[in-house]
Amino acid sequence: MRVLAISGKGGTGKTTLAVLLTRWLHDERSKSILAVDADPAANLGEMLGLTPGETVGAIREEMRTHAAGLPGGMTKQQFLEYKIRTGLLESPDFDFIAMGRPEGPGCYCYANNLLRDIMDTLGKNYTYVVIDNEAGMEHISRRTTRDVDHLFMVSNPTVTAVRTAGKISRLADELAVGIKEKHLIMNRVCGPLPEQVKTAIADAGLAEFCSIPEDDMLSSLDRTGEPIWPAASESMAYGVLARVLDELMPGRKA
Numbered sequence: 001m002r003v004l005a006i007s008g009k010g011g012t013g014k015t016t017l018a019v020l021l022t023r024w025l026h027d028e029r030s031k032s033i034l035a036v037d038a039d040p041a042a043n044l045g046e047m048l049g050l051t052p053g054e055t056v057g058a059i060r061e062e063m064r065t066h067a068a069g070l071p072g073g074m075t076k077q078q079f080l081e082y083k084i085r086t087g088l089l090e091s092p093d094f095d096f097i098a099m100g101r102p103e104g105p106g107c108y109c110y111a112n113n114l115l116r117d118i119m120d121t122l123g124k125n126y127t128y129v130v131i132d133n134e135a136g137m138e139h140i141s142r143r144t145t146r147d148v149d150h151l152f153m154v155s156n157p158t159v160t161a162v163r164t165a166g167k168i169s170r171l172a173d174e175l176a177v178g179i180k181e182k183h184l185i186m187n188r189v190c191g192p193l194p195e196q197v198k199t200a201i202a203d204a205g206l207a208e209f210c211s212i213p214e215d216d217m218l219s220s221l222d223r224t225g226e227p228i229w230p231a232a233s234e235s236m237a238y239g240v241l242a243r244v245l246d247e248l249m250p251g252r253k254a
Protein backbone atom coordinates (compact mmCIF):
# COMPACT_ATOMS: atom_id res chain seq x y z
CA MET A 1 0.00 0.00 0.00
CA ARG A 2 1.26 3.45 -0.97
CA VAL A 3 -0.57 6.38 0.59
CA LEU A 4 -0.78 9.66 -1.32
CA ALA A 5 -2.41 12.59 0.46
CA ILE A 6 -3.37 16.05 -0.78
CA SER A 7 -3.44 19.16 1.37
CA GLY A 8 -3.31 22.94 1.04
CA LYS A 9 -5.18 26.18 1.42
CA GLY A 10 -8.89 26.31 0.57
CA GLY A 11 -9.82 26.48 -3.09
CA THR A 12 -6.33 25.90 -4.48
CA GLY A 13 -7.32 22.78 -6.46
CA LYS A 14 -6.80 19.90 -4.02
CA THR A 15 -9.84 17.91 -5.08
CA THR A 16 -9.23 18.57 -8.78
CA LEU A 17 -5.65 17.31 -8.44
CA ALA A 18 -6.82 14.32 -6.39
CA VAL A 19 -8.95 13.31 -9.39
CA LEU A 20 -6.09 13.80 -11.85
CA LEU A 21 -3.77 11.82 -9.59
CA THR A 22 -6.28 8.99 -9.25
CA ARG A 23 -6.78 9.00 -13.02
CA TRP A 24 -3.03 8.77 -13.62
CA LEU A 25 -2.63 5.90 -11.15
CA HIS A 26 -5.54 4.11 -12.83
CA ASP A 27 -4.27 4.65 -16.38
CA GLU A 28 -0.55 4.14 -15.78
CA ARG A 29 -0.02 2.01 -12.69
CA SER A 30 -2.80 -0.05 -11.16
CA LYS A 31 -6.55 -0.16 -10.77
CA SER A 32 -6.14 -1.23 -7.16
CA ILE A 33 -6.94 2.23 -5.78
CA LEU A 34 -8.93 3.43 -2.79
CA ALA A 35 -9.92 7.10 -3.12
CA VAL A 36 -10.80 8.63 0.25
CA ASP A 37 -12.72 11.86 0.64
CA ALA A 38 -11.53 13.05 4.04
CA ASP A 39 -13.06 16.51 3.57
CA PRO A 40 -16.35 16.85 5.46
CA ALA A 41 -17.57 19.11 2.63
CA ALA A 42 -17.20 15.99 0.46
CA ASN A 43 -17.07 16.65 -3.27
CA LEU A 44 -14.36 14.28 -4.41
CA GLY A 45 -17.00 11.65 -5.21
CA GLU A 46 -18.85 14.01 -7.52
CA MET A 47 -15.68 15.08 -9.31
CA LEU A 48 -14.90 11.40 -9.78
CA GLY A 49 -18.32 10.94 -11.34
CA LEU A 50 -19.82 8.91 -8.50
CA THR A 51 -23.03 9.24 -6.58
CA PRO A 52 -21.61 8.98 -3.09
CA GLY A 53 -23.22 6.54 -0.70
CA GLU A 54 -23.26 6.57 3.06
CA THR A 55 -20.41 8.44 4.71
CA VAL A 56 -18.41 7.13 7.62
CA GLY A 57 -19.77 10.07 9.66
CA ALA A 58 -23.29 8.80 9.05
CA ILE A 59 -22.19 5.31 10.06
CA ARG A 60 -20.90 6.71 13.32
CA GLU A 61 -24.27 8.33 13.95
CA GLU A 62 -26.01 5.07 13.28
CA MET A 63 -23.81 3.33 15.82
CA ARG A 64 -24.85 5.88 18.39
CA THR A 65 -28.52 5.24 17.75
CA HIS A 66 -27.87 1.52 18.21
CA ALA A 67 -26.05 2.16 21.49
CA ALA A 68 -28.46 -0.05 23.43
CA GLY A 69 -27.58 -3.05 21.31
CA LEU A 70 -26.31 -3.67 17.82
CA PRO A 71 -28.37 -5.73 15.38
CA GLY A 72 -27.92 -9.49 15.42
CA GLY A 73 -25.72 -9.36 18.51
CA MET A 74 -22.83 -7.95 16.47
CA THR A 75 -19.85 -6.50 18.28
CA LYS A 76 -19.07 -2.85 17.72
CA GLN A 77 -16.09 -3.78 15.55
CA GLN A 78 -18.10 -6.24 13.46
CA PHE A 79 -20.87 -3.70 12.94
CA LEU A 80 -18.36 -1.04 11.98
CA GLU A 81 -16.62 -3.28 9.48
CA TYR A 82 -19.95 -4.27 8.00
CA LYS A 83 -21.08 -0.66 7.67
CA ILE A 84 -17.79 0.52 6.22
CA ARG A 85 -18.17 -2.10 3.54
CA THR A 86 -21.65 -0.69 2.90
CA GLY A 87 -20.26 2.83 2.56
CA LEU A 88 -17.51 1.63 0.24
CA LEU A 89 -18.35 2.27 -3.40
CA GLU A 90 -16.72 -0.27 -5.64
CA SER A 91 -16.25 0.48 -9.32
CA PRO A 92 -14.20 -1.33 -11.96
CA ASP A 93 -11.80 1.63 -11.98
CA PHE A 94 -11.27 2.26 -8.27
CA ASP A 95 -13.02 2.10 -4.91
CA PHE A 96 -14.20 5.12 -2.99
CA ILE A 97 -15.18 6.04 0.54
CA ALA A 98 -16.26 9.39 2.01
CA MET A 99 -15.64 10.27 5.63
CA GLY A 100 -18.38 12.91 5.92
CA ARG A 101 -18.95 14.89 9.05
CA PRO A 102 -20.32 13.32 12.19
CA GLU A 103 -23.27 15.22 13.62
CA GLY A 104 -23.29 16.58 17.13
CA PRO A 105 -20.55 17.79 19.44
CA GLY A 106 -17.50 15.87 20.53
CA CYS A 107 -17.50 13.46 17.65
CA TYR A 108 -14.22 14.32 16.04
CA CYS A 109 -12.03 11.96 18.02
CA TYR A 110 -14.24 9.12 17.07
CA ALA A 111 -14.34 10.16 13.41
CA ASN A 112 -10.56 10.51 13.41
CA ASN A 113 -10.11 7.10 14.92
CA LEU A 114 -12.44 5.71 12.30
CA LEU A 115 -10.39 7.27 9.53
CA ARG A 116 -7.25 5.73 10.99
CA ASP A 117 -8.95 2.37 11.35
CA ILE A 118 -10.06 2.54 7.76
CA MET A 119 -6.57 3.34 6.59
CA ASP A 120 -5.09 0.58 8.68
CA THR A 121 -7.53 -2.15 7.75
CA LEU A 122 -9.28 -1.29 4.49
CA GLY A 123 -6.26 0.47 2.94
CA LYS A 124 -4.16 -2.69 3.11
CA ASN A 125 -6.29 -4.23 0.37
CA TYR A 126 -5.12 -1.67 -2.18
CA THR A 127 -1.91 -0.82 -4.00
CA TYR A 128 -2.65 2.91 -3.76
CA VAL A 129 -4.69 5.01 -1.33
CA VAL A 130 -5.40 8.61 -2.38
CA ILE A 131 -6.70 10.95 0.34
CA ASP A 132 -8.26 14.33 -0.43
CA ASN A 133 -8.12 16.41 2.74
CA GLU A 134 -10.05 19.41 3.92
CA ALA A 135 -8.42 22.82 3.56
CA GLY A 136 -5.86 23.91 6.12
CA MET A 137 -3.77 21.93 8.55
CA GLU A 138 -6.18 20.35 11.00
CA HIS A 139 -5.80 16.97 9.39
CA ILE A 140 -2.14 17.17 10.39
CA SER A 141 -2.77 18.45 13.92
CA ARG A 142 -5.47 15.81 14.42
CA ARG A 143 -3.00 13.28 13.01
CA THR A 144 -5.47 11.85 10.54
CA THR A 145 -2.74 12.40 8.00
CA ARG A 146 0.05 10.11 9.09
CA ASP A 147 2.15 7.34 7.61
CA VAL A 148 1.94 8.87 4.17
CA ASP A 149 4.35 8.12 1.35
CA HIS A 150 3.75 11.33 -0.58
CA LEU A 151 2.06 14.48 0.72
CA PHE A 152 1.18 16.86 -2.11
CA MET A 153 0.78 20.41 -0.82
CA VAL A 154 -1.24 22.37 -3.33
CA SER A 155 -0.86 26.12 -3.67
CA ASN A 156 -1.93 28.69 -6.20
CA PRO A 157 0.53 31.40 -7.19
CA THR A 158 -0.20 33.62 -4.19
CA VAL A 159 1.91 34.34 -1.14
CA THR A 160 -0.87 33.34 1.28
CA ALA A 161 -1.39 29.91 -0.27
CA VAL A 162 2.37 29.27 -0.29
CA ARG A 163 2.56 30.27 3.37
CA THR A 164 -0.23 27.81 4.20
CA ALA A 165 1.73 25.08 2.44
CA GLY A 166 4.77 26.10 4.50
CA LYS A 167 2.80 25.87 7.75
CA ILE A 168 1.47 22.44 6.80
CA SER A 169 4.98 21.29 6.02
CA ARG A 170 6.43 22.61 9.30
CA LEU A 171 3.61 21.17 11.39
CA ALA A 172 4.04 17.79 9.74
CA ASP A 173 7.73 17.90 10.67
CA GLU A 174 7.08 19.06 14.23
CA LEU A 175 4.45 16.44 14.93
CA ALA A 176 6.47 13.75 13.18
CA VAL A 177 3.38 12.26 11.58
CA GLY A 178 5.37 9.93 9.37
CA ILE A 179 5.32 11.63 5.99
CA LYS A 180 8.05 10.23 3.79
CA GLU A 181 8.07 12.89 1.06
CA LYS A 182 6.41 16.28 0.69
CA HIS A 183 5.90 18.05 -2.61
CA LEU A 184 4.75 21.58 -3.36
CA ILE A 185 2.47 21.74 -6.38
CA MET A 186 1.90 25.21 -7.77
CA ASN A 187 -1.52 25.09 -9.45
CA ARG A 188 -3.35 27.44 -11.81
CA VAL A 189 -0.10 29.04 -12.88
CA CYS A 190 -0.23 31.58 -15.71
CA GLY A 191 3.20 32.82 -16.74
CA PRO A 192 6.20 33.29 -14.48
CA LEU A 193 5.69 33.27 -10.72
CA PRO A 194 5.73 36.73 -9.11
CA GLU A 195 8.99 37.42 -7.25
CA GLN A 196 7.10 37.65 -3.93
CA VAL A 197 5.74 34.14 -4.47
CA LYS A 198 9.20 32.79 -5.27
CA THR A 199 10.49 34.42 -2.08
CA ALA A 200 7.60 32.95 -0.07
CA ILE A 201 8.46 29.47 -1.39
CA ALA A 202 12.09 29.88 -0.35
CA ASP A 203 11.12 31.36 3.04
CA ALA A 204 8.87 28.37 3.68
CA GLY A 205 11.85 26.10 3.04
CA LEU A 206 10.05 24.53 0.09
CA ALA A 207 10.92 23.91 -3.53
CA GLU A 208 8.50 23.80 -6.41
CA PHE A 209 7.82 20.20 -7.36
CA CYS A 210 5.62 21.01 -10.31
CA SER A 211 3.77 23.85 -11.93
CA ILE A 212 0.29 23.04 -13.24
CA PRO A 213 -1.07 25.57 -15.72
CA GLU A 214 -4.44 27.26 -15.57
CA ASP A 215 -6.61 24.84 -17.52
CA ASP A 216 -9.90 26.13 -18.89
CA MET A 217 -11.22 22.64 -19.40
CA LEU A 218 -11.08 21.92 -15.67
CA SER A 219 -12.68 25.17 -14.54
CA SER A 220 -15.43 24.91 -17.15
CA LEU A 221 -16.29 21.35 -16.02
CA ASP A 222 -16.57 22.69 -12.49
CA ARG A 223 -18.76 25.58 -13.61
CA THR A 224 -21.23 23.20 -15.23
CA GLY A 225 -20.99 20.66 -12.41
CA GLU A 226 -19.68 17.85 -14.59
CA PRO A 227 -17.28 15.22 -13.27
CA ILE A 228 -13.62 15.52 -14.24
CA TRP A 229 -12.92 11.79 -14.27
CA PRO A 230 -14.11 10.79 -17.78
CA ALA A 231 -12.01 13.29 -19.74
CA ALA A 232 -9.33 13.91 -17.10
CA SER A 233 -6.47 12.50 -19.15
CA GLU A 234 -7.25 14.86 -22.03
CA SER A 235 -6.62 17.93 -19.90
CA MET A 236 -3.46 19.96 -20.21
CA ALA A 237 -3.04 19.84 -16.42
CA TYR A 238 -3.06 16.03 -16.51
CA GLY A 239 -0.26 16.01 -19.10
CA VAL A 240 1.97 18.15 -16.89
CA LEU A 241 1.18 16.18 -13.74
CA ALA A 242 1.71 12.86 -15.52
CA ARG A 243 5.28 13.78 -16.47
CA VAL A 244 6.34 14.52 -12.90
CA LEU A 245 4.46 11.57 -11.42
CA ASP A 246 6.18 9.27 -13.87
CA GLU A 247 9.53 10.33 -12.45
CA LEU A 248 8.35 10.34 -8.85
CA MET A 249 6.75 6.91 -8.97
CA PRO A 250 8.48 4.95 -11.69
CA GLY A 251 6.89 1.67 -12.58
CA ARG A 252 4.92 -0.26 -15.09
CA LYS A 253 1.22 -0.68 -15.52
CA ALA A 254 -0.08 -3.64 -13.55
Ligand SMILES: Nc1ncnc2c1ncn2[C@@H]1O[C@H](COP(=O)(O)OP(=O)(O)OP(=O)(O)O)[C@@H](O)[C@H]1O
Nearest residue numbers: 010011012013014015016135188214215218219222
Ligand atom coordinates in the same frame (compact mmCIF):
# COMPACT_ATOMS: atom_id res chain seq x y z
N1 LIG B 1 -5.34 23.83 -13.02
C1 LIG B 1 -6.54 24.40 -12.95
N2 LIG B 1 -7.00 25.18 -13.96
C2 LIG B 1 -8.19 25.80 -13.89
N3 LIG B 1 -9.06 25.66 -12.86
C3 LIG B 1 -8.66 24.89 -11.83
C4 LIG B 1 -7.41 24.21 -11.81
N4 LIG B 1 -7.32 23.53 -10.64
C5 LIG B 1 -8.46 23.77 -9.98
N5 LIG B 1 -9.27 24.59 -10.68
C6 LIG B 1 -10.58 25.12 -10.29
O1 LIG B 1 -10.43 25.75 -9.03
C7 LIG B 1 -11.62 25.60 -8.26
C8 LIG B 1 -11.27 24.98 -6.91
O2 LIG B 1 -10.81 23.66 -7.14
P1 LIG B 1 -10.99 22.50 -6.08
O3 LIG B 1 -12.40 22.37 -5.66
O4 LIG B 1 -10.29 21.33 -6.64
O5 LIG B 1 -10.16 23.13 -4.88
P2 LIG B 1 -10.01 22.59 -3.40
O6 LIG B 1 -8.65 23.01 -2.95
O7 LIG B 1 -10.33 21.16 -3.34
O8 LIG B 1 -11.13 23.45 -2.65
P3 LIG B 1 -11.66 23.22 -1.14
O9 LIG B 1 -10.61 23.80 -0.24
O10 LIG B 1 -12.93 23.99 -1.13
O11 LIG B 1 -11.83 21.74 -0.95
C9 LIG B 1 -12.56 24.76 -9.12
O12 LIG B 1 -13.43 25.60 -9.81
C10 LIG B 1 -11.62 24.05 -10.09
O13 LIG B 1 -12.23 23.73 -11.32
Ligand SMILES: [Mg+2]
Nearest residue numbers: 014015016039
Ligand atom coordinates in the same frame (compact mmCIF):
# COMPACT_ATOMS: atom_id res chain seq x y z
MG1 LIG C 1 -11.69 20.10 -2.12
